[in-house]
Amino acid sequence: DNVTAELLAEVEQAAPGDTIAILLHQRIREGWHTYWRNPGDSGQETAIDWTLPDGAAAGAIQWPAPSRIDYGELVNYGFSGETGLISEITVPASWPAGRDFPVRATATWLVCEKICIPEEGVFALSIPTGDARVQAADFVDRFADARRSQPVPAPMPASFRVDEATVTLELRAPDLEPERISDVYF
DSSP states (O other): OOEEEEEEESEEEBOTTOEEEEEEEEEEOTTOBEEEEEEESSOOOOEEEEEOOTTOEEOOOBOOOOEEEEETTEEEEEEOSEEEEEEEEEOOTTSOTTSOEEEEEEEEEEEESSSEEEEEEEEEEEEOBOSSOEEOGGGHHHHHHHHHTSOOOOSSOEEEEEETTEEEEEEOOTTOOGGGOOOOOO
16 A cells, blocks of 8 residues: 555567566655665665566666655665666567567565555566567656666766775866855765
8 A cells, every 4th residue: 555566568569689678666655665775774675576488587676866764863765756666678589579478576665654564566567579679658758767767877986995984985076166066965
């Protein structure tokens, strides 16, 4: 009741050898949250256990950037509202065109407000295959939103060093005007 989740394919039809994006789209109950791959001081990240045909492979979750969730003395990282977790699935090149490609997944997550509740969903997709890839027009916006929410590499070199009890983070951004910085969090 706290998270409504669905598994969506970015394609209506895949071709043998394709790598296709699959999205675990979650709608999280107002006032509740789930967790990022580094949940912070408490919590547990969402996990997806894939069941795929022989020769198929699933990539790691492509995580959106999380929000900071303060809870008393604890700091956690996660998501509220809606979020999308993308994984890429590779269809074997030897897969027979014309035969549906089955994708099964069991996803588990911890959803919290004042208490935390473990939840899970079991999902199945049967993706048609053919000679060419056909994009799924119905889900273009959801995949675009999920990709836009992913972090991007910093446009500047960064390094850190540790000296006894001090950690120093250095960003080299000669074109960055300090007065334009509104917030920094490390």
